[in-house]
Amino acid sequence: MSTASIPLPNWINYGLIPLLNLIVAFLISGFVVWLIGESPLAALSLLIEGAFGSGEGIGFTLYYATSFIFTGLSVAVAIHAGLFNIGSEGQAYIGGLGCALVALALDNYVPWYVTMPVAIVGAGIFGAAWAFIPAFLQAKRGSHIVITTIMFNYIAAALMVYLLVHVLIVPGKMAPETRTFLEGGQLPKLDWLMTMFGVKLGAAPFNVSFIVALFAAWFVWILIWRTKLGFEMRTLGVSSTAADYAGIPYARIVIIAMLLSGALAGMMALNPVMGSSARLQVEFVGGAGFVGIAVSLMGRNHPLGIILAAILFGTLYQGGDWISFEMPNITREMILVIQGLVILFAGALEYMFRPAMVHIYQQFKPA
Amino acid sequence: MDYYDIFINVLSSTVRLSIPLIFTALAGLFSERAGVFDIGLEGKMLGSAFAAACVAYLTGSAWLGLGAGILCSVALSLVHGFASITNRGNQIVSGVAINFFIAGITIVLGQAWFGQGGRTPQLAPEARFAPIILPGADAVRDIPIVGPLYASVISGNNILTYLAFLAVPFSWWVLYRTRFGLRMRAVGENPGAVDTAGISVAWLRYRAVMCAGILCGFSGTYLAIAQSAAFIKDMSAGKGYIALAALVFAKWKPVPVMFACLLFGFLDALANFMQGKQVPLVGEVPVQVFQALPYILTCILLAGFIGVAIPPKAGGVPYTKER
Numbered sequence: 001m002s003t004a005s006i007p008l009p010n011w012i013n014y015g016l017i018p019l020l021n022l023i024v025a026f027l028i029s030g031f032v033v034w035l036i037g038e039s040p041l042a043a044l045s046l047l048i049e050g051a052f053g054s055g056e057g058i059g060f061t062l063y064y065a066t067s068f069i070f071t072g073l074s075v076a077v078a079i080h081a082g083l084f085n086i087g088s089e090g091q092a093y094i095g096g097l098g099c100a101l102v103a104l105a106l107d108n109y110v111p112w113y114v115t116m117p118v119a120i121v122g123a124g125i126f127g128a129a130w131a132f133i134p135a136f137l138q139a140k141r142g143s144h145i146v147i148t149t150i151m152f153n154y155i156a157a158a159l160m161v162y163l164l165v166h167v168l169i170v171p172g173k174m175a176p177e178t179r180t181f182l183e184g185g186q187l188p189k190l191d192w193l194m195t196m197f198g199v200k201l202g203a204a205p206f207n208v209s210f211i212v213a214l215f216a217a218w219f220v221w222i223l224i225w226r227t228k229l230g231f232e233m234r235t236l237g238v239s240s241t242a243a244d245y246a247g248i249p250y251a252r253i254v255i256i257a258m259l260l261s262g263a264l265a266g267m268m269a270l271n272p273v274m275g276s277s278a279r280l281q282v283e284f285v286g287g288a289g290f291v292g293i294a295v296s297l298m299g300r301n302h303p304l305g306i307i308l309a310a311i312l313f314g315t316l317y318q319g320g321d322w323i324s325f326e327m328p329n330i331t332r333e334m335i336l337v338i339q340g341l342v343i344l345f346a347g348a349l350e351y352m353f354r355p356a357m358v359h360i361y362q363q364f365k366p367a
Numbered sequence: 368m369d370y371y372d373i374f375i376n377v378l379s380s381t382v383r384l385s386i387p388l389i390f391t392a393l394a395g396l397f398s399e400r401a402g403v404f405d406i407g408l409e410g411k412m413l414g415s416a417f418a419a420a421c422v423a424y425l426t427g428s429a430w431l432g433l434g435a436g437i438l439c440s441v442a443l444s445l446v447h448g449f450a451s452i453t454n455r456g457n458q459i460v461s462g463v464a465i466n467f468f469i470a471g472i473t474i475v476l477g478q479a480w481f482g483q484g485g486r487t488p489q490l491a492p493e494a495r496f497a498p499i500i501l502p503g504a505d506a507v508r509d510i511p512i513v514g515p516l517y518a519s520v521i522s523g524n525n526i527l528t529y530l531a532f533l534a535v536p537f538s539w540w541v542l543y544r545t546r547f548g549l550r551m552r553a554v555g556e557n558p559g560a561v562d563t564a565g566i567s568v569a570w571l572r573y574r575a576v577m578c579a580g581i582l583c584g585f586s587g588t589y590l591a592i593a594q595s596a597a598f599i600k601d602m603s604a605g606k607g608y609i610a611l612a613a614l615v616f617a618k619w620k621p622v623p624v625m626f627a628c629l630l631f632g633f634l635d636a637l638a639n640f641m642q643g644k645q646v647p648l649v650g651e652v653p654v655q656v657f658q659a660l661p662y663i664l665t666c667i668l669l670a671g672f673i674g675v676a677i678p679p680k681a682g683g684v685p686y687t688k689e690r
Contacts, residue, residue: 032472036479084459086406133666143669144678146406146459147615150608151662158659166653293463331478331485336471340464348450348461 025341050322059204065314070268071292081257082237087149089289090156095266098126100280107185127266135258139251207275217303297347385632390586391610394579401575402555402681406462409607410469415440415587420598437584444580455685485600496525555679612665
């Protein structure tokens, strides 16, 4: 019997192995820091200090985490249906358009709590629409979803630059961005939530979309594990031949899964566009779509895991900013290094430690 | 400027912009023909550009720079191989990881070593691949039609440009006329059959990804020390993905790869040239249209509207020996 098929208890599969992968990724990142001539331990303590040392730090950490929960869920929903959606970045970008159009149309007339649901729908629909074409091509024409979603990221980037430079720009201004939304288009910050825990939010843009993100995670959990559609998606994800045999319609499930994935990615725009900058800017997604890949892999495609992984990456982003501020030798891009290593070890080398784990487990397991 | 001059101008920048695409797309060709998807082309290209620029700056030798570029890119290929061949991990995930890692590490190390915001210092002329003036280029320049074509498009390129155009028939020869090429293509279509014949699937795939690494090393080196005179952060700017698009567009065949890359290079050159210029009847064409065009064309192709692009059958699937 091969080591791959020996069952391991859940706490090893979903706890120990991901933790081990994460530790290796961090050790190598520490090596890079050492190579630059800085102390890895000092960097680590700065990271934690930056992310959790102040109310403002925590606020920023959770602000970043909010975006990553959305994109992580987006990637995970697709993965459950056996689809690797690399296009969350583009879908979030286009989702921002939907979100901004709603905010621009309504901010003058209604308060934020009326704008927000409409903006969620707008962002979701635009994100889903951007995912629809690759989904359709995969389902009906057999084109590879990975390639098409990558292409659509670039098409989205070109389209959005065009729109922001030529269409949505404020006349007479140089910066390619929309006008600033009025109060009716801005999401309120979660000061009260932070005050409950006795910390001050400061300038951090931690806002209501965090709660929306938690709802989205809950919704995804219900969808994947408690509905017929979710069951069909998971079946398709495990084996498309089995799904076909069971009479599950391949094309329909692929398209629905990608629409949901795109909608979740699109909703991510709520956080930076309406929650933070109150306008649509070039490249506002800033790689969050790709972080979603790491978050989803790290969180083992489970909403709870995704929330935890998103907070981990939020910590990295905020703490990384702090490190680059305190240690000018280490630039912000160190985050990308860690992220790459996490994706490598938690994703591609996921099973590297498994044989060893099986070996150790068999030595100690109660007979 | 008269029309022929414009034409020559666009043509020569087409050649310049196509070279990194040709090398990278050929790299993808080797890897994917052996059944290993390679999203990490972008990262390998960027990594080798950084390595090449660093070594060329430190040693003052363009050739050592090329060596370093190739070494770096092959090392990354081996990581990709280790993850996707030995550990049977997800090839896409591995490629994405490499892209992230390189996008970060080049800037982190560049800033730590040179302190210029992630770029390397400007290279001296002797540390770069200089243009080669072919014999008689100046003499024929004044001959109408052929003269400028020879003097400005064919002559005056650096050695890597000529190597790129040689790499195309060479890749064709390796793939279709050598035993290695035959087995490599077989391993991308039906690894089980190759295994049955007693040939190691893993070793073949490792050699294929190493070929990809070598070719990516050339493209990165070209970017950093032939086309430019330094490494600039994110200088590959999505060219790895364009090369991937070209590979799909060329249906995984070497000679069409060259033409697809030339086409995409031409679109790029045209975009640069058309910026701010009026087209009769249409008006100013936004530069973004040209930028998006390769991706749109590739999607249309993938949808089967302009012929069918069938990837190697075993692409993306790790091989598990049956027990």
